[in-house]
Amino acid sequence: MKPFRIAVFASGEGTNFQAMVDAWQKGYFGATEATTIELLVSDKPQAPVVQRAIQAGVDTYVFRPKEYSSREQYEIEIVAELERRGIDLIVLAGYMRLLTPTIVNPYMGRMINVHPSLLPAFPGKDALGQALAYGVKLTGITVHFVDNGMDTGPIVAQQAIEVQPHDTAETLAERIHEIERKLYPQVVAQIAQGKVTLEGRQVIVET
Structure with a gap:
């Protein structure tokens, strides 16, 4: 069997x-x-994550967006590299570029993201700031498949946390990141082991 x-x-x-x-x-x-x-x-190219990858023995594909005339142009090259390597799953982990259909469409149902809110509440930028401004008592994280909308893809998993009375964006972010680092690998493991099935907008996870 080929590796996942x-x-x-x-x-x-x-x-x-x-x-x-x-x-x-x-x-x-x-x-x-x-x-x-x-x-x-x-x-x-200078991001700390690149050094983390090198230290872990993981190959890197690093590019400079300013060297391209459009997002689509560099995404075509990325897709070619992903296809060459036989990538089964894309995991977005703090990738700060908007994605176009050039890369989303061929990996629809095979690309996941983690977002710091209980979607569909507070999509897009500054989800923690939005939650605090709204005065919610619960927020959390959502792992979802990526589609061509803004944080609109089918939801795989969610975990809630309470917002404390004196929380700031910084204190809330610290707790959010802590649960991200646990839940996100859990979801990746479930997908890699064939326990996640996507049927329309419904995601079925075997226990």
Whole structure:
């Protein structure tokens, strides 16, 4: 059997990427030869996540968006690299570029993202700030498949946390990131092990 190959897209510090690598190396996704983190894709050559990938022995595909005339142009090259490597799943982990149908369409149902709210509440930018401004008592994270809308894809998993009376965006973000680093690898493991089925907007997860 060919390995289940994962590509992680990230632009920044790479804490979610590191959580994926740690889970993979510990066999959390199944046998390491059966599931591999094949590639890190980053639009920031100097981002700490690139060094994390190098240290973990994960290949990198790094590009500079300003060198291209459009998003579609560099996405065509990325898709070619993903296809060459036989990537089965794209994991967006703090990738700060908007995606176009050029890459979304061929990987529809095979690309996931984590968002810091209980979607469909507070999509888009500054979800934590939106939640605090609205005065919600609960927020959380959502792992969802990516479609061509803004955080509108089918939901795979959610986890809620309480908003404390004196929370700031910073204190809330710290707790959000803590549960992200646990739930996101869990979802990747379920997908890699064939436990997640997408039927329209319904996502069925085997227990």
